[in-house]
Amino acid sequence: MNNLFVYLELQEDSRVAEVSLELLTKGRSLATQLGCRLEAVAAGCNLEGIAAQVMPYGVDVLHLFDAEGLYPYTSLPHTSVLVNLFKEEQPQIALMGATVIGRDLGPRVSSALHSGLTADCTALEIGEHDDKKAGKHYEGLLYQIRPAFGGNIVATIVNPENRPQMATVREGVMKKELFDANHQGEIVRHDVAKYVPDTDYVVKVIERHVERAKHNLKGAPIVVAGGYGVGSRENFQLLFDLAKELHGEVGASRAAVDAGFADHDRQIGQTGVTVRPKLYIACGISGQIQHIAGMQESSMIISINSDPNAPINTIADYVITGRVEDVVPKMIKYYKKNSK
Amino acid sequence: MNLRIIVLAKQVPDTRNVGKDAMNADGTINRAALPAIFNPEDLNALEQALRLKEQYPGTTVKVLTMGPPRAAEIVREGMFRGTDGGYLLTDRAFAGADTLATSYALSTAIRKMGEYDIIIGGRQAIDGDTAQVGPQVAEKLGLTQITYAEEILKVEDGRITVKRHIDGGVETVEGPLPIVITVNGSAAPCRPRNAKLLMTHKNAVITEWSVADIDGDVAQCGLSGSPTKVKAIQNIVFKAKESKAMGDTDAEIENLIVELVENHTIS
Numbered sequence: 110m111n112n113l114f115v116y117l118e119l120q121e122d123s124r125v126a127e128v129s130l131e132l133l134t135k136g137r138s139l140a141t142q143l144g145c146r147l148e149a150v151a152a153g154c155n156l157e158g159i160a161a162q163v164m165p166y167g168v169d170v171l172h173l174f175d176a177e178g179l180y181p182y183t184s185l186p187h188t189s190v191l192v193n194l195f196k197e198e199q200p201q202i203a204l205m206g207a208t209v210i211g212r213d214l215g216p217r218v219s220s221a222l223h224s225g226l227t228a229d230c231t232a233l234e235i236g237e238h239d240d241k242k243a244g245k246h247y248e249g250l251l252y253q254i255r256p257a258f259g260g261n262i263v264a265t266i267v268n269p270e271n272r273p274q275m276a277t278v279r280e281g282v283m284k285k286e287l288f289d290a291n292h293q294g295e296i297v298r299h300d301v302a303k304y305v306p307d308t309d310y311v312v313k314v315i316e317r318h319v320e321r322a323k324h325n326l327k328g329a330p331i332v333v334a335g336g337y338g339v340g341s342r343e344n345f346q347l348l349f350d351l352a353k354e355l356h357g358e359v360g361a362s363r364a365a366v367d368a369g370f371a372d373h374d375r376q377i378g379q380t381g382v383t384v385r386p387k388l389y390i391a392c393g394i395s396g397q398i399q400h401i402a403g404m405q406e407s408s409m410i411i412s413i414n415s416d417p418n419a420p421i422n423t424i425a426d427y428v429i430t431g432r433v434e435d436v437v438p439k440m441i442k443y444y445k446k447n448s449k
Numbered sequence: 450m451n452l453r454i455i456v457l458a459k460q461v462p463d464t465r466n467v468g469k470d471a472m473n474a475d476g477t478i479n480r481a482a483l484p485a486i487f488n489p490e491d492l493n494a495l496e497q498a499l500r501l502k503e504q505y506p507g508t509t510v511k512v513l514t515m516g517p518p519r520a521a522e523i524v525r526e527g528m529f530r531g532t533d534g535g536y537l538l539t540d541r542a543f544a545g546a547d548t549l550a551t552s553y554a555l556s557t558a559i560r561k562m563g564e565y566d567i568i569i570g571g572r573q574a575i576d577g578d579t580a581q582v583g584p585q586v587a588e589k590l591g592l593t594q595i596t597y598a599e600e601i602l603k604v605e606d607g608r609i610t611v612k613r614h615i616d617g618g619v620e621t622v623e624g625p626l627p628i629v630i631t632v633n634g635s636a637a638p639c640r641p642r643n644a645k646l647l648m649t650h651k652n653a654v655i656t657e658w659s660v661a662d663i664d665g666d667v668a669q670c671g672l673s674g675s676p677t678k679v680k681a682i683q684n685i686v687f688k689a690k691e692s693k694a695m696g697d698t699d700a701e702i703e704n705l706i707v708e709l710v711e712n713h714t715i716s
Contacts, residue, residue, distance in 0.1 A: 184594050209616045213596045216584035220549060225676030228579040238680060258464055258576060263683045271676035311593055312624040319618035331715065355715050373635065380578055388714050409714060423689040427705060431697025439699060443706040448716045
């Protein structure tokens with residue numbers, strides 16, 4: 110009882126999503142700190158391969174809900190699985206990915222259990238809390254830390270009274286690490302019909318197109334990112350040319366995406382992808398906090414900006430004051446000349 | 450077919466254009482420095498509702514919002530684009546609500562509004578980016594939901610077909626009415642205000658509802674109805690690095706490239 114639960118998001122062929130493995134890693138360390146067990150829940154179809162994928166991350170108990178109709182995901186059956194399981198198990202913490210599925214499922218579960226949920230956390234910690242008005246002291250609470258207000262502030266949220274304390278986290282924010290390749294936990298196979306009424310299967314998925322990502326921005330060792338200062342979709346092509354030469358990927362700030370210069374799936378920042386490349390080349394990016402939150406852990410940062418006082422320059426290793434359309438072609442030219 | 454549609458919409462500070470004066474010296478937000486706007490994705494939702502109204506004559510579209518008295522503008526903005534009015538929930542007891550307390554207030558007001566077929570809102574508001582209120586309203590009303598909608602394809606025989614965004618792709622799903630739908634920012638943009646409707650409704654009086662008017666439980670509203678508490682708020686301070694400043698001459702760019710190639714950062 111009162112353990113830490115992670116909802117496992119499943120992709121095609123019952124592959125566990127990266128974000129779920131990242132959350133198991135975080136969950137493992139939080140559970141150890143709290144002295145509780147790490148439990149994982151998978152709901153889908155043909156789940157025999159799940160245990161081998163997740164046990165090395167230190168799962169103590171794996172709950173399997175294996176039935177036709179649980180894949181592909183629809184809202185009501187998965188909500189019933191978690192709500193009814195949580196009523197029995199009384200978890201203290203429940204974590205899920207801030208994905209389309211997690212953001213569809215988490216709020217419903219939190220509403221049904223009247224437990225608080227914090228979306229898109231960038232850090233999770235354990236700490237204490239004093240409610241001075243009520244004169245109450247709490248220990249071992251989950252600090253749910255997230256940027257708020259368009260990324261201009263960071264808020265620490267706690268749920269003192271209600272359980273489970275729920276949080277969602279975006280892919281790439283936590284780091285995935287194996288706990289023990291030989292770790293073996295307990296597996297519990299549940300009777301789905303006891304948890305999910307037939308009336309839950311009301312939404313039908315008629316058609317589905319899932320494409321493997323066109324690029325690997327998150328894992329790219331070199332990222333060439335553009336902001337509003339790039340000026341146009343045509344100028345963004347220069348960034349693609351440089352990225353191609355360097356074997357990197359192209360990213361964009363929210364302002365550039367909103368302006369239509371780059372596609373949404375290339376957005377870096379609090380509401381986009383978090384990247385940790387060895388080299389980040391920021392082109393015409395002013396450096397709003399919500400963007401910096403998604404790239405500040407880059408090993409080396411080069412900022413190209415016509416404004417020598419662009420905020421991003423304060424965290425850059427190299428600041429080139431100049432126009433993107435002048436500097437980027439020179440970088441391509443001299444890379445070609447010097448890399449052979 | 451007469452559909453009864455409720456659009457959930459929020460007036461939000463424009464966090465996309467935060468200037469230097471947006472933060473007070475003590476780290477709190479200077480709301481006065483930020484213009485109040487119609488939450489962008491709620492406009493995408495409004496457009497889907499108005500399209501249904503055109504497609505199925507006899508359909509009614511009403512806007513429901515919650516906020517301070519000036520948020521009545523949101524209901525009027527809807528009327529300027531073709532809705533049939535709406536309601537503003539406003540009461541000090543609603544203040545400080547997290548998403549659960551917000552969804553309690555909205556779902557209680559929706560019950561008060563009477564019968565409905567479709568409740569539609571933006572996926573998320575730009576001042577919180579949580580995307581939680583839509584699904585929580587659905588849960589509280591005992592309805593199913595379709596989130597991340599791109600386009601409503603048809604409504605037929607009590608079922609609605611929706612194209613929605615999923616991670617890495619799209620899917621088309623079909624669900625029963627009544628239903629809650631949340632709409633993505635990538636859906637069709639909202640039509641502009643209609644000049645005639647603007648003239649007709651610019652002074653429209655919007656019905657305001659308090660907690661008592663919707664027969665709400667004060668304990669479940671606002672701060673007291675919120676399980677999540679804000680423990681701390683901090684300004685973000687990034688560790689400044691010592692940076693090397695450079696110009697954009699050929700020699701400087703070439704030197705940098707050579708340095709990066711030699712230390713194996715690139716190549």
